[in-house]
Amino acid sequence: MVRRALHKLLRALMFLSHDAGCRHVEAVLEVEALTKRFDRLVAADRVTFSLARGEVLGFLGPNGAGKSTTMRMIAGFLPPTSGTARVCGHDVVTAPIAARRALGYLPEGAPLYGEMTPAGLLDFVARARGFRGAAKASRVSRAVERLELERVLHQPIDTLSKGFRRRVGLAQAILHEPGVLILDEPTDGLDPNQKRQVRALLRELSANTAIVVSTHILEEVEAVCSRAIVIAGGRVVVDSTPSELAARGPLDEVFHALTRPSEAAAAEA
Amino acid sequence: MTAVLAIACKELRTSLRNRWVIAATLLLMGLALALAWLGSAPVGEVKVDRLTVTVVSLTSLSVFLIPLVALLISYDxxxxxxxxxxxxxxxxxxxxxxxxxxxxxxxxxxxxAIAAVVGYGVAGGAVYLAGAGGTAGIPAFAWLIASTVLLGACFVALGYLASTLVRERATAAGVALGIWLVMVVVYDLALLGVLVGAEGVISQQAFSLLLMLNPADAFRMFNLVGSESASMIAGMAGAAGGAAPTRGVLAAVLLAWAVVPLGLAMLAFRRRDV
Structure with a gap:
């Protein structure tokens, strides 16, 4: 009973201090046997892994492998058929609001409200996340500074380059300094210089945050990830480090071998 | 609640930026001013103030225009x-x-609300300042603005319901147009057909009830039956005298037409995959 009361008190203090960074837990993301079935199709099959602060996880897999389904379940958009995920100790099914408070998310293609300015969007996000007054101003200015958005702050997002739009997307995802950051194809469609910028930023962010990067760009895994999970047919077929994967041979060949339907089944067995 | 207000402010800012607010306000203001001046000719005949006549004209305008504007801004x-x-x-x-x-x-x-208060307010103010009538029509005019906002709420909620239930934007637009056609145009024609066909079988009470099943008719009754002068001008004195529901009942009907579809939209959105 005392333990429960202390837990409640801790949660209340977290809420009051907006501790989205959830410094009280070791594994900031725990995914346990996460499964999603659409009629007969098993899109994600008992996906299990955990992630600690400072880790950057490359979530690899061919199209239709179950990456987006798994990410959507972790982000709370899609209810799992079974299994669960916890973000900073908050179950995404039973405590979705607390989980989202600790989660930053950038969807695929970085969709944004194009008619808004970065300043307007970040102000809205800060308000939606419950920040007010000085706390709000401080969070917004910190995100603007980290993503170097000063010179486009009052320009409509629709008029920005793809690189700047991606930066605005990242700014809204990190504004509350989340414990877990989920990025769906963050560098897709960017030119080499813009990719380099985003990767540098991810390395900087990873100091205090656990980052999941969904991608099918293999060089991205080598460039920024400290860990790689390969998913095929809805199942995790490899949970390793990029260097261990590279030791098996060229990464694209390893990926191809792991994600062929027959190989994926063998790796799982 | 703060999140709700943050989202509400964002939507309003977006509507200000993409000119929805200014367009809706100018449209209502322009038509309201035109109707206020052109439609107040029968004042001398029925010996009521100009503002009351304006209420009758604007009621007809609102029945057609407000549902259309509300559905256009909400279906998407x-x-x-x-x-x-x-x-x-x-x-x-x-x-x-x-x-x-x-x-x-x-x-x-x-x-x-901004379009109704500013658009109709300017027209009402102009009529009042022109000094053509007394203050008798002011309460009816205030009720007109309030009920116009309520009518807007009904159709915004219906637009939201359509928007949460369908998968394609084009389908939502079609459904919204269908709602407008049925509730604003077809329903009254069908009711008239039934009345003529039934030849007195439908009682006045049943007729009132059938009218209340449509928010556009409930709004019309609210403004025309609720005020003695207005109902006289609109030719609804007969309905007002008999089994016509009170303003309270009609307001409750309009409120229900806003709350129920909105609740259903929330329920549908809760279950929807995004």
Whole structure:
């Protein structure tokens, strides 16, 4: 009973201090046997892994492998058929609001409200996340500074380059300094210089945050990830480090071998 | 509640930026001013003030225009955001799904409220300042503005319901247009047909009840039956004298037409994959 009361008190203090960074837990993301079935199709099959602060996880897999389904379940958009995920100790099914408070998310293609300015969007996000007054101003200015958005702050997002739009997307995802950051194809469609910028930023962010990067760009895994999970047919077929994967041979060949339907089944067995 | 207000403010700002507010306000103001001046000719005949005559004219205008504006700004609210991918962004924040619908609804309702208060207010003020009539019509005019906002709420909520139930934006637009056609045009014609066909079989009470099943008719009755002068001008004195429902009942009907579809939209959105 005392333990429960202390837990409640801790949660209340977290809420009051907006501790989205959830410094009280070791594994900031725990995914346990996460499964999603659409009629007969098993899109994600008992996906299990955990992630600690400072880790950057490359979530690899061919199209239709179950990456987006798994990410959507972790982000709370899609209810799992079974299994669960916890973000900073908050179950995404039973405590979705607390989980989202600790989660930053950038969807695929970085969709944004194009008619808004970065300043307007970040102000809205800060308000939606419950920040007010000085706390709000401080969070917004910190995100603007980290993503170097000063010179486009009052320009409509629709008029920005793809690189700047991606930066605005990242700014809204990190504004509350989340414990877990989920990025769906963050560098897709960017030119080499813009990719380099985003990767540098991810390395900087990873100091205090656990980052999941969904991608099918293999060089991205080598460039920024400290860990790689390969998913095929809805199942995790490899949970390793990029260097261990590279030791098996060229990464694209390893990926191809792991994600062929027959190989994926063998790796799982 | 703060998240709801944040979303409402965002929707209102977006509507201000994309000129919905100014367009709706200018449209209502222009038509209201025209009707106020052109439609007050029978004043001398029926010996009522000009403001009351304006209420009758604006009631007819509202019945056609407000549902159309409300449906146009609301049909895209959910399905459009899902299609553009921005709903994923919104739902990544610590907000409940009902809060997203409630916030958007309040923002869009504010657009209707601004257009009604400013648009009709300017027309009413102009008629009053012209000094053509007394103050007798002021309460009826105030009720007209309030009920116009309520009528807007009904159709914004219906637009939201359509927006949460369908998968394609084009389908939502079609459904919204269908709602407008049925409720504003077809329903009254059908009712008239039934009345003529039934030849006195339908009682006055049953007729009132049938009218209340449509928010556009409930709004019309609210403004025309509720005021003695207005009902006289509109030729609804007969209905007002008999089994016509009170303003309280009609307001409750309009409120129900706003609350029930909005509740259903929240429920549908809760179950929807994005």
């Amino acid at each position: 609210a959910v399905v459009g955001e899902v299609a553009r991918g921005t709903m994923l962004l919104m739902l990544a924040y610590p907000v409940e799904r009902w809060q997203v619908v409630a916030g958007k609804f309040l923002g869009h309702l504010a657009v209707i």
